[in-house]
Amino acid sequence: MLVKPAMSHLLLFFFLLFSCLNVAFVAARGDLKDKENPFTQKATSPLNAVDVANFAKLTAAQNNVPQPPVIPGISFNIYGPYEDYFKNDVNFINYRSNSSESESEAADPPEPSSTTSLVNNKKKLATNSMKPSDNSLGNKRVVEPGRFFRESNLKKGTVMPMPDIKDKMPKRSFLPRSVVSKIPFSSSKLSAMKEIFNVSDNSAWERIIKEALKDCERKPNQGETKRCVGSAEDMIDFATSVLGRDVILRKTKNNKGAMQNILIGAVNAVNGGEATKPVSCHQKLYPYLLYYCHSVPKVRVYETDILDPKTKKKINHGVAICHLDTSTWSVGHEAFQALGAGPGRIEVCHWIFENDLIWTIADH
Numbered sequence: 001m002l003v004k005p006a007m008s009h010l011l012l013f014f015f016l017l018f019s020c021l022n023v024a025f026v027a028a029r030g031d032l033k034d035k036e037n038p039f040t041q042k043a044t045s046p047l048n049a050v051d052v053a054n055f056a057k058l059t060a061a062q063n064n065v066p067q068p069p070v071i072p073g074i075s076f077n078i079y080g081p082y083e084d085y086f087k088n089d090v091n092f093i094n095y096r097s098n099s100s101e102s103e104s105e106a107a108d109p110p111e112p113s114s115t116t117s118l119v120n121n122k123k124k125l126a127t128n129s130m131k132p133s134d135n136s137l138g139n140k141r142v143v144e145p146g147r148f149f150r151e152s153n154l155k156k157g158t159v160m161p162m163p164d165i166k167d168k169m170p171k172r173s174f175l176p177r178s179v180v181s182k183i184p185f186s187s188s189k190l191s192a193m194k195e196i197f198n199v200s201d202n203s204a205w206e207r208i209i210k211e212a213l214k215d216c217e218r219k220p221n222q223g224e225t226k227r228c229v230g231s232a233e234d235m236i237d238f239a240t241s242v243l244g245r246d247v248i249l250r251k252t253k254n255n256k257g258a259m260q261n262i263l264i265g266a267v268n269a270v271n272g273g274e275a276t277k278p279v280s281c282h283q284k285l286y287p288y289l290l291y292y293c294h295s296v297p298k299v300r301v302y303e304t305d306i307l308d309p310k311t312k313k314k315i316n317h318g319v320a321i322c323h324l325d326t327s328t329w330s331v332g333h334e335a336f337q338a339l340g341a342g343p344g345r346i347e348v349c350h351w352i353f354e355n356d357l358i359w360t361i362a363d364h
Contacts, residue, residue, distance in 0.1 A: 143338035166255040167355040177231040226294035239359035248362040265305030279359040298325040322349040
């Protein structure tokens with residue numbers, strides 16, 4: 001278990017001691033075992049110390065990188081196939097989106113080589129799904145069972161469906177901040193970005209890059225503080241800028257229980273069950289590891305043991321987030337289709353998916 005530091009600057013020193021972070025987070029309750037520590041150099045970015053130094057020399061005289069640099073040590077390969085890719089974060093980052101808009105984006109993965117498993121998966125979900133309610137837009141659609149739920153479900157002994165929380169993203173790594181800060185990340189510099197990543201016009205990866213830029217450059221939702229981060233240092237800086245320096249990292253331990261019924265075991269309300277403003281970070285598909293991190297007010301965070309309903313054995317440790325104020329959400333949001341009611345009338349909860357992250361103030 002990770003020892004919670006008594007002094008916040010020790011936590012920052014520990015994190016910043018290592019320059020980058022890979023996607024295989026193993027924290028449960030924000031805790032890390034030494035043997036699985038992802039903050040080691042071995043588990044980090046594709047650049048070694050020599051390559052970082054060489055890259056720094058190449059870009060020392062380029063304040064805004066007017067010409068795309070050749071980045072030593074990195075091969076930005078095109079990931080695929082895409083049949084298992086779903087945009088799981090679409091309804092967790094932009095609450096103002098109508099369900100019809102979200103549906104079109106979530107159901108259209110970039111140029112899949114095969115749609116067989118995508119179709120089969122949708123059929124499986126439709127077979128077991130709860131009936132959606134009508135909304136004022138006249139749309140009806142099937143919402144994945146368990147994708148959204150009420151706070152009352154988070155009680156010991158509750159049997160409920162678990163959505164597909166599996167991480168569908170390709171394995172990638174953060175880049176060191178000294179490197180990622182030199183790579184352009186702006187719609188105005190799309191041409192330079194495409195050259196760096198060897199992306200052709202009208203390709204799947206052009207669409208992926210544009211989509212990431214759209215979410216990262218979008219105006220924040222009401223009350224939201226947001227930032228996209230491509231390095232461990234940037235994520236830590238953002239989290240501590242919102243929460244202060246006494247923070248802890250939490251995540252759902254694994255993907256066991258996905259797409260089946262689960263039994264809720266012991267439940268812990270983080271920070272004594274107070275409504276807080278945690279920082280949640282959702283993966284974005286991008287050539288290197290990129291997270292959309294944001295903080296919204298009036299949120300309660302829970303940790304719970306997840307059990308097999310038949311054997312009663314623990315199979316997972318989940319983190320769930322409950323949005324207590326939904327008054328600014330779109331009336332067409334799929335959460336209301338799944339749960340009924342509408343903006344401001346109910347709270348809405350969802351799980352933190354595999355390899356997504358949430359930062360909270362540390363419990364003492």
